Amino acid sequence: MKKRTHTAILISFFVISLISQSFGQGYRIEATLKGYKDSSFVLGHYSYSNKQFVAKDTAKADASGHMVFEGNTSLPGGLYLLLFPGNQKWVEVVYSGKETNFSLEADTTDLVGSMKIKGSKDNELFYAYQRELKKGIQQIETFSKSKATDGPAKMKEAQDGFKAYRDKFFKENTDSFTTKLFQMSSDPEVPTAPKLANGKTDSVWVFNYYKAHYWDAVDFSDERILRTPFLEAKIDRYIKNLVVQTPDSLIKDTDWLVSKASANKDVKSYVVFYIINQYENPKTVGTEALWVHMANKYYLSGDMGVAEDVKKRIAEKVNTLKDLLVNKTFPVLGVSDPTGKKINLQAIDASYTVLFFYAATCGHCKEASPVLKSFYEKNKPSGVKVLAINTEHNQEEWKSFIKTYHLEDLINGFDPLNQIDFNRKFDVVTTPTIYVLDKNKKIIARKMPVEQLDDFLNYYRKKQLASAK
Structure with missing residues (x-):
């Protein structure tokens, strides 16, 4: 796969600056872990992403396994981990931000069963x-x-x-x-569902009840939930499993979720950040419209503050994507065929047109070309055509690529004057990039892997036939 210069906003720059409530000065956590001695331990909390760990302090256990974590600055509340040497084992510690001085003692052969807590009601309850x-x-x-x-x-x-x-x-x-x-961390409890006329449980009612009550137990006003492993997992399950993966449904339900998260500005910031990050390059075809919507509504509107250079890059990405979303008519291409004649995309008479953006020097494109060729041979009797567009500008390499991979039967395009920024104009961030268009040149799929073309087209045809009945 060849990666091109692009303005895709992965928002890896995102760092939430949390101002924690202060419930006293400093902290002191004593721990005695029988079975360990003369070993270094790390105290930290779950990050906004539950795949990360944020270290806050270190301490060394003495010969009896006793250690003290202590500091003059208050720690932010959350679910903490006391990480053992080797990072393969840990003790979970509830740090509410209110109980700042407590101790715990346990035998490492049975951490939960042997745990004894002093000075922390939350941890007594937890264990x-x-x-x-x-x-x-x-x-x-x-x-x-x-x-x-x-x-x-x-x-x-x-x-x-x-x-x-x-x-x-x-x-x-x-x-x-x-x-x-x-x-x-618990699922909502679903009451006994009504029965359908055939005596079976109404599964639609069950789903709707579950979805409607999914967030009941989450206190979005409490920024401590950011430092637990639960928020990200709940968001991920909600938007990917409980929301229909179409732009209209995604926009409606994510806006609703963000409105709930607005009870705390830091929680809202994270919810927006996480969702927008998932849908810049989504796994479900056609859902980039959610990214465009959220970028406009929460970042470009000024609703959420971002640096001007970041805002500019987001605006550029929005400007690229807004005309390349599913159900949009594909814009003018401006490429030429091997004879130098301009290719008029709208004039291509096809039931479906596949646009295959590739680079002649791209290894993945070389692997994908035989698969594309096979797809075309199978589907051309039903009116499918393929327009293969080389995004590089060496004409000899382009013609050699066409000959080597036997693509002469395709419509082949090239930018001989090197005038097109394929990244900025057509969102060709990596090659190959594939779009599928209907007979009116409306986009029905984008960023489609070549291996999935056949299955997608079969699915789409069946869907069209079903909706026509």
């Missing part, structure tokens, strides 16, 4: 819940494997027992950060 959860899981697994006749009844009894414990735990500890964490 009590973990122990009860572990016990419930063990009971359920035992009864599920049991061949006794009362096995299913016992398993349900264990499930109901843990549910009763959980409900009581949440009710009695409503104000604790620990309760927020466990509620946030």
Whole structure:
């Protein structure tokens, strides 16, 4: 794959500056971990991306496994990790920002079961819940494997027992950060669904209820949720699994989600950042329109502050993409065929036109060309045509490429005067880049892998036939 100069905004520049509430000066966390001695440990929290870890302090355990993390500056609240040497094992620590001086002690052979906490109600609750959860899981697994006749009844009894414990735990500890964490990580509880006329459960009702209550337990006003592994996972599941992957649905539901997240400016910033990052180069065909919408609404409007140079790059990317989205008519190409004649895209008589932007020196393009050729041979009887456009400017290499990969039957295009910025005008960030157009030259797919062309076209034809009935 050959990568070209481009203005795609991955927003890797994004750094949220969180101003934490201060609930006292400094912090002191003592830990005694039996089984380790003379070893260095790291204290840190989950990042906005749960794939990252943000280190905040280090301490060395003495001969008895005792260590102290201490500082004069307040730590931001969140779910912390006490990372063991080698980074393969850790202890989770709830740091609410209110309890700043506490201790924990555990045997490393059974961290959850042996954990003892002093000075932190949140951590006492956290490990009590973990122990009860572990016990419930063990009971359920035992009864599920049991061949006794009362096995299913016992398993349900264990499930109901843990549910009763959980409900009581949440009710009695409503104000604790620990309760927020466990509620946030849980799925909404769906009540018994109504039955359809055929006696089956109404699965659509179940889905709609689940989606409508998916965010009920998330307190968007609490910026501490940014330093947990739960927010990113919930956003990802919501937008990719619970929202229909069409621009209209995505725009409607993500705007709604951002409005909920507006209870805290830092949480809102992260929600916008995460979603927009997912849809600049999305996996679902045609959903880049969400990126354009969010870039306009939240960044270019001034709703969320960004540096002027960043804003300029986003504006350039929006200007490129706005005319290249699914359902837009593909713009004028301005390329010539091997005889030097200008190619009129609109004049190409085809049921579907595939635009194949490639570079003659690109290794991936060389691998893709035989697949493209095979696709064309199979589909040309049904009116499919392919316009292959070389984005480089060496005419001899272009003609050699056409001959080497037997592309003479395709419509071949070239920019002999080197006037076209393919990146800026047609969003050709990497090669090959493929667009699929209908008979009116309206875009029906963009950034389509060559290997998926045949399957996509078959799917699209069937969809068109079904909608015509």
